[in-house]
Amino acid sequence: MKAAIRLNYGDPSAIKVTSWPRPIPQPHEVLIKVHATTVNRTDCGVLQGKPYVFRFFVGWPRPRFPVLGTDFAGVVEEIGANVTKFNLGDRVWGFDDNGLPSQAEYLVYGEGKNISLIPEGITFAQAAASAEAAHYAVNFMRHARLPGKADVLVNGGTGGIGSALIQLLKANGIKVTATAPSEHLEKVYTLAADRVWDFEKESFLNMDRKFDVIFDAVGKSTFRKCSKLLKPKGQYLSSELGDGIENIYLPLLTKLKGGKRVIFPLPNNIRGSMKVIQEMLKTGTFKPLIDSEFLLDEAALAYQYVLSGKKIGNVILNCV
Numbered sequence: 001m002k003a004a005i006r007l008n009y010g011d012p013s014a015i016k017v018t019s020w021p022r023p024i025p026q027p028h029e030v031l032i033k034v035h036a037t038t039v040n041r042t043d044c045g046v047l048q049g050k051p052y053v054f055r056f057f058v059g060w061p062r063p064r065f066p067v068l069g070t071d072f073a074g075v076v077e078e079i080g081a082n083v084t085k086f087n088l089g090d091r092v093w094g095f096d097d098n099g100l101p102s103q104a105e106y107l108v109y110g111e112g113k114n115i116s117l118i119p120e121g122i123t124f125a126q127a128a129a130s131a132e133a134a135h136y137a138v139n140f141m142r143h144a145r146l147p148g149k150a151d152v153l154v155n156g157g158t159g160g161i162g163s164a165l166i167q168l169l170k171a172n173g174i175k176v177t178a179t180a181p182s183e184h185l186e187k188v189y190t191l192a193a194d195r196v197w198d199f200e201k202e203s204f205l206n207m208d209r210k211f212d213v214i215f216d217a218v219g220k221s222t223f224r225k226c227s228k229l230l231k232p233k234g235q236y237l238s239s240e241l242g243d244g245i246e247n248i249y250l251p252l253l254t255k256l257k258g259g260k261r262v263i264f265p266l267p268n269n270i271r272g273s274m275k276v277i278q279e280m281l282k283t284g285t286f287k288p289l290i291d292s293e294f295l296l297d298e299a300a301l302a303y304q305y306v307l308s309g310k311k312i313g314n315v316i317l318n319c320v
């Protein structure tokens with residue numbers, strides 16, 4: 001089969017799309033013909049082995065899987081002898097934030113892992129684009145305490161996480177202000193944000209408004225800077241660890257102090273996130289934002305584009 005591989009951590013120039021042995025399913029595994037995956041921020045972490053601590057999860061000193069990938073959407077083509085949950089021909093999707101060898105024509109995956117049926121009417125590209133960033137968005141929601149009529153600011157409404165988060169917040173009846181670059185203001189309004197702030201014209205820190213929760217979905221701000229925009233019991237969450245990993249220790253310090261708090265949304269429970277998103281895909285309340293599509297052969301180009309920081313939403317890699 002064809003696969004996007006790299007043998008050591010590095011930049012996109014280390015990626016080769018080459019012939020690779022097709023995996024064989026074990027008794028509890030299914031063989032999936034991969035139709036689409038995304039190239040996302042977690043993939044870039046898996047490619048580069050960054051942050052360095054990530055290598056304890058994805059392989060030390062070399063990557064555990066030479067084949068790249070973290071998510072998939074495809075069709076079950078073979079099933080192991082003990083598989084009970086899936087049938088041949090099932091359309092399935094899944095995600096693992098510690099990497100899985102999905103940027104290939106075929107993937108084997110345990111039936112008990114983060115795998116589920118793709119709802120009817122949802123394309124492979126849409127399913128793949130509903131995995132990584134949507135999981136982090138659900139995870140953000142899980143960690144914040146959102147009062148009934150919360151007023152929330154999402155910094156980075158065009159990002160994979162931010163664009164999913166806006167939809168999740170709106171589906172829960174929450175008032176959302178989001179930031180976006182000038183050229184994408186309209187796109188963020190179509191995600192149903194109540195108000196969109198052009199961060200290229202003026203820093204969002206100049207807003208004359210107070211929020212219950214600030215989600216920095218691009219990790220570009222700090223609690224200290226955002227504090228003036230928070231209500232007295234407001235919460236600040238970021239997708240990044242922050243300067244000197246401050247977002248790891250500030251939750252404890254701010255909790256002890258009382259008042260405005262930092263919460264670190266340690267990611268967990270991928271299957272729980274997939275269930276939430278699957279229901280929203282079924283009801284049409286979640287539509288992943290897709291930026292562009294590449295072919296498996298163009299994997300290195302797709303990674304370069306994502307690493308440029310210019311993508312909006314999700315970048316798809318089509319494997320068939």
Ligand SMILES: NC(=O)c1ccc[n+]([C@@H]2O[C@H](COP(=O)([O-])OP(=O)(O)OC[C@H]3O[C@@H](n4cnc5c(N)ncnc54)[C@H](OP(=O)(O)O)[C@@H]3O)[C@@H](O)[C@H]2O)c1
Nearest residue numbers: 041156158159160161181217218219220239310311312313
């Ligand atoms: N904590 C975790 O486990 C975890 C997991 C995955 C990702 N992450 C982190 O989460 C962050 C978001 O990832 P993502 O894939 O959702 O992002 P992304 O899609 O790459 O976000 C890029 C988008 O954000 C916009 N943007 C850039 N700077 C901005 C700013 N200062 N204010 C508002 N918007 C800005 C960009 O607009 P322009 O094109 O105009 O620059 C672009 O549209 C990344 O920092 C990533 O490392 C964390």
